[in-house]
Amino acid sequence: MKLSDELKSKNINFKNRIVMPPMATAKADKNGHVTEEILNYYEEKTENKLFSTVIIEHCFVDALGKASKNQTSIADDSTIDGMKKLAKLVKSNDSNVVLQISHAGSSTSEEVIGQQPVAPSAIKNPSKSTTEIPRELTVEEIEQIIEKFVDAAVRAKKAGFDGVEIHSAHGYLLNQFLSPITNKRTDEYGGDIDGRIKIHLEIIRKIREKVGENYPIFIRMGAGDYLEGRLSTEDSIYAAQEFVKAGVDVLDISGGMCMFSIDDQRAGFFDFLSKPIYENVNVPVILTGGVKTGEDVEDILNRGVCDLVGIGRSVFKDSNWIENEIKPLI
Template sequence: MAYLLKPFNNGKINLKNRLVMPPMATAKAYNDGRISQDILNYYDEKSKGGYISLIIIEHSFISEDGKASLNQLSIADDSLINDLKKLSKIIHKNGSKAVMQINHAGSLARNEVNENPVGPSAILNPRKLTGIMPRELTKDEIKEIINSFKKSASRVKEAGFDGVEIHSAHSYLLNQFISPMTNKRNDEYGGNIQGRIKIHLEVIKAVREAVGEEFPVVIRLGATDDNTVGLTLDDAVEAALSFEKAGVDMVDISGGMCGYILQNSNEQGYFSTQSYEIKKAVKIPVILTGGVTDPVSAERLLEDEKADFIGVGRAILKDSLWAKNAVEKLRN
């Protein structure tokens, strides 16, 4: 059997194959972050036939001050739960599992949605999507953000999703804490890698308290900043090991301060160097996303043990039949 077609069952989540649709912002929500018919139609189209085993919903903001951009999906209020149930039901009806990604933008909040962004330190975001200097968070504010993650995770479960993903990649807030480029704090939330992931471990603990032991918790890790003064591979591996010990069920590898692409990389599976080293270190499954456009490359990455699951984003965004064609090609 093709590696991509192998089922997976760890007792918490049962997946028919190793193909994942990673979170990609659509900007199709209403202005207040509510689910629109456009979003329901979009995920209905992408999940038709259930060829993708796991669909991770685009990042949703956990609080108004954590909103990243216009028309971003929200998970910040209990009144959203009923509409979100419609989304989980559509994806389930089509035969796929669905996880929601929850996020705080931190210093990457666009100017049009937040003129007073926050971050671990007063440092401009390296992705340069906004020019506003963030204000350094106080410890009390960090506690509030952790609580917002907790409440949001509870909403995800209540809305009928199969798991929750904590976003610490692409230079958003949790990624800003883990990266030495953006975290220059002198308290317990800064310094070495254990200090820089203290907030992550507290978020994981809070999320686990909200959803219970049997609900899958995933973390998306920006495992490289693609910068000589950025996160080291050793620190990324140590972080992943700490997340596993804290109770995460799966780690989803992507980029950090470099965003979701690497400079000067044309190979499929941009972040396979990072995912390979992390997969060797942890016992939990590893997802790899980054520039995968054909099933042969996905198959090779799994065969070479670069990851346990392959995320295919832009190719599925462009062609809703990509997954169907890939699965049928490998079956034959």
């Protein structure tokens, strides 16, 4: 497999195997609206026209799910006009553009949202240094959050994005439901893996119902926690398969409560998480992490662990990196 190879799937085609993963810029205004600074950032990163797909940084679906100051929002219709500009810009640079939608849950603070953070269970988030204990969500509140995700996906489609990515990694709310470390609920949204992914499946199915059969749905999945009591490999495979059955078109595999990095800094360091999923699903799998050279990308692609490679930090640090490292290989 070469990084220049095209990939065709049910609802989305990739002109090559290179993806720009979501990376927070903290460049939105105080209301989470797209700014000129954000537009300039994405123009600089994508003007090379080399990415097959660009996944825009996480956008909060609800004010209580805002992770940090100056995070981008997709929580109400006032955000759509700015998002239209962003989608149009990236598409003009010959890439698919996908919007990541998220809820921070306990991965935020009272300082940011003005009240006690919420979570599946009243348990400190191990992915954060904060000492705050979140408030456990009621079933009614969970149902409201599901609708917030659905509304956000509809806005993304209205704004012209080619797809939407549901954020369930890096210690955020949906990851908190998925992980047995942070989900100790005894009702329908907790317990075994079926209970812990109930919220995901309801979000996926409801989004699919609203956006139609042909609109791409990605999910970024925290497939492992690297902590005691973590999500098992068997459960991560099962969850991925259930997400696909519910309507997911692309699986974007990353870390869970261990966030987006581990001690192992080799290229594709989460391949031990993506490999068993890649071997057991029939949709494209994205893997991000540790890529420092173009040769790293082709090495990862030929390990049999993914279909597409995300290049984050190297591009974040140096906008010319992809021109220098990837263009000679295409």
